[in-house]
Amino acid sequence: MRLSYFITFLSVFSFWYATANANIFYRGNDGDPETLDHHGTSTTSEARLMDDLYSGLVDFSENAKVIPGTAERWDISKDGLIYTFYLRDDAFWSNGDPVTAHDFVFAYRRLMNPLTAAKYATLLYPIKNAEKVNIGELDLLELGIRALDDKTFIIELEQATPYFLEQLTHQTGKPLHQKSVEALGDQFVKPGNLVTNGAYVLQSYTLNSRIVMTKNDYFYDAENVAIEELHYIPFEDRSTCVRAWEAGEVHICSDLPAQDLERLKIYKDSLRIVPYLGTYYYALNTTDEFLSDPEIRRAMSMVIDREFLSEEIWPGMIPAQSLVPLGINNYPLGSPNTDYFNMSMLDREDEAIAIMARKGISKDRPVTVELMYNSGENHKNTATAIADMWSEIGIKITYKIRDAAAHYAYLRDLGEVQVARAGWIGDYSDPYNFLFLLESDNTGFNYARYNNPEYDALMDRASNELDLNKRAEILQKAEKIIMKATPFLPIFYYSSFTLVSPEIENWKSNVMNKNPTRFLSFRTSG
């Protein structure tokens, strides 16, 4: 009897239920942006917002291919150094102003201005003098860009860069509305102030709750934009997003917890697991006394049963056999083969045991190695399973588990780290974006402190090579060297995990994990 009162009480409550409006697209996101100033952004969740708010010179298609954006066409000089972009006449800002080449000049100079402190300025370092401008050695005006007239924008590069158009799809390459930024200062990002040129315009932003955008009627392709109102909802906890999705409160979950994948298979096509342009690896400190031996590093890689890890420990991830992930552009031959991946697990194990035995190490005479990872369920499960595999060849693991900030601080300064977890998601689709991690002068990312002049020389040669096929050959050689030396021990290629409501049409899952809202629509059949 009391229960029935309770239920009546609850159903009265449900009248107040915030009814989900049928015409609003609720898009779950991994978190709130650090800023809506795209020069300050760096994460994939921020990139999603920027792709909806702004249109760059080039944009992503529904399949994440490079398509003309605000520039309707472009010329590239024979030596690959001069890019001339012709802006479309019907490109307008959300306040009706035309988008001009000067807006791009303004934005790119601001990006490279040391005072802006843009996190991803490095991405456009291929532009002539960019690096020197960014560290304050050269004046802003020396940056290799200019506006020939209102609609013609010219970029001059330091050296030929075959993947430059790919790089321009990144949010750092997007324009800014010069007038409002100059007039409003750091207030220009506030709702009501923010002027954008993409498919959507910002309406409101409530921290940790939602970012509301509506269709930008001035957008040049507005007639093909189906969704009128868009709410980005940040989820700190992925399980929470799954619950919200199942309760019909969001249409999209941008990432999923591994433990739910098996159960979520009941939603069939709504569950999207596709390869993602990234590699999950362990960095082995090559300056460490024990790990400086490339044979030992090789043995450690050899003995890891990646198929088991991706079947049982972290379902959905793809076993990695190289540092450069699958499906990358400008790499027609793909990554080189590494001999032991063709061997049976048994042979690999025997060989690894033999290698270790030559060093006087065995299961009964183990060496203790410290493995550092940042806290997280999947990292923990993977580390536990790998430690079990390493115990077979006489490596006894002790763990050092830190929160992300401390983890990466230790990695950067590389205190006494021996083995550390890391991962890399490509900023643009080119093997260089992965292989440069191990260049000896890359102090920020080269967690293995790998130093091989031969490798560096190859990487330099690749940067100067214009012919894409020859370049790919050189890069493949370089990757072969590091796969043999194993300073990084690739474990998985990342997958992207998405839940897409059946109400949403035209969601094309792709390796870049990019799905601009302008291409999506509600299923009309009901």
Next chain:
Amino acid sequence: MLNYAFKRILTIIPTLFAIVTLTFFLMRIAPGGPFDEERPLAPAVLENIQASYGLDKPLIEQYFIYIGNLLQGDMGPSFVYRDKRVHEVLAEGLPISITLGSTALLMALIIGVLLGSIAALNQNKKTDVFIVTFATFGITTPNYVIAPILTLIFALTFSILPATGWGSPSQMVLPVISLALPQIAIVTRLMRGSMLEALKSDHIRTARAYGLPMTHVVGKHAMRSALLPVLSYLGPAAAALMTGSIVIEQIFNLPGIGRYFVTSALNRDYTMVMGTVIIVATLVLVFNLIVDLLYTVLDPRVRYD
């Protein structure tokens, strides 16, 4: 009593100052900084950013700059939400946290006092055993277990309540219940204990011997003295609710400030850590003051001079 209240308020200021100083330096000893993320920054960029936040200055100078700004009511820019000042971020979340927390506290008080009194009046009967078991259960089950289970039942199976979000009254139900449950349990136990004691005391026995109606005796006399221990629990309860809200906000995706407790420390968002600490410490100090003052009103034996 006014004099006492004034004195207490005066002590709050140096206390806060000590807390601010302690936190400021503790935070900086921790390894890692606000810009150590999964995607590391190029060294040149990192230098630019640190300079733009003044992090390249000596620590002691940074401290005095911070204190100077704080005295002018500016908690500085957040390192993680670069578009907002810390006080703006906190001002957005605080009303939500306070609504959530105070509703839960009120609920815990009303239900706890009610259940506790019922249990005490039916000592050792079935009702009592049932309530005590329920209360112990509430204390022993962490709310990160209770909250997903409630969501599973009411949001996903029966679809009568939303699973996430904030704004409509229906979205408050599950978070408030999950947050309040352990506190209901504790208040129930406290109330039961103190009510039993009150019922045994001489003046209640006398009142009952005079044949005053039970409802009158309990409602007017026993209740008053039984409430005192519950009242002194309010301070710890408020602190516990604040801790609990960290979990609840995460599970129900609520835009309160509880989340900053953990995330700002993990992100080394220095200014946000300071802001959170100041807000929380002030809340606790003021709340304790109010409780102490209430005590004097309810308990005539207590006098502050």
Next chain:
Amino acid sequence: MTETVLTHDNKPLEGVVKGRSLLDTALLRLKRNRAAMVSLWVIICMTLAAIIGPTISSHSYDEVYNHFVGEKPSIGAYPKQEQITPITERALSRARVDMEDMNISKDSIKIYIVNRKQEPLDPRITRYLLRADIFQNVELEISQDDPQRGVISADIRPLRFLMGTDQNGRDLLTRILVSLRISLMVGALATGVALIIGVTYGAVSGFIGGNIDNLMMRFVDLLYSLPFVFFVILLVVFFGNNIFLIFIAVGCIQWLDMARIVRGQTLQLKQQEFVQASEALGVNLSNIIKRHIIPNLAGTVVVYMTLLIPRVILLESFLSFLGLGVQEPLTSLGVLIAEGARYMRNDPYLLIFPALTMSILLFALNFLGDGLRDALDPKDR
């Protein structure tokens, strides 16, 4: 019951008479409280299980069974009849051989295999079966006339996972036993630290009184207003994975209540004749505190302890939920429950068993605490 005459000899007369009767009545009253006695036994059993359980369990708490990841709890032994074929097939396919036929009896197996490649069989392939966790005494007999074919015979090794296995294929029961050990240690450690600091601080403050007392209590108030969860997070960052250091630190925070309670009691005791008498006789301060104050506080302290242990265990579980708890390969009840809560909808047993264990433990501690409080309550005597 036998009298506790042992303490008789060298103590002041009044202390003995008072202490003995207090203790005896309390024990007697406790024995009459059924819930408290049951709880006491439950706690004793759990403590014993935590101490010896992991050692006598047939599994090690960090032993990974790759073929039994996330198995459901079962009284019967693994492998289940229907699991043998797929596990065998998987092992064989890793060995790159095909199965032609298989005979499974109750505790042994015979497999007829043929190499996929046109090569003789590699005798090392038995290792794949050994690696499959479920076989022992694996032998391969390569056919005399066709070295590509052979017969593998093996015994099936029964494994019991009464509470199933976790997401890495480790026995949950053994992990619960270990976690119980860790949680109890953590609880005891933090409580011990809180006790020492709290009792000393409270007793000194209460006994000295006056301005110093006032100052000392203001300091406690100040500490009360610290957002201590935040400090714990910082400590985790400083000390990294050393859980015991963290809980010494937690103990350093949890002593506040203790100090307040003890101070209150001390203030009352100070008014009692026997304390005033020793003061008048010129016994020095530390001796009075040691001789009179602390023994007379024992009751309050014990009660508070039984109530503090569950709080520390819950706090540890809260930290675990935030990912700041005990680190691999060790585990605690909090870690298991926090993990189980994540797997709740897929493998509910991963939540149910650890949560049940913690509930029982905390129930018992709570009831025992209540029982002790009732037993020691002087008003009901």
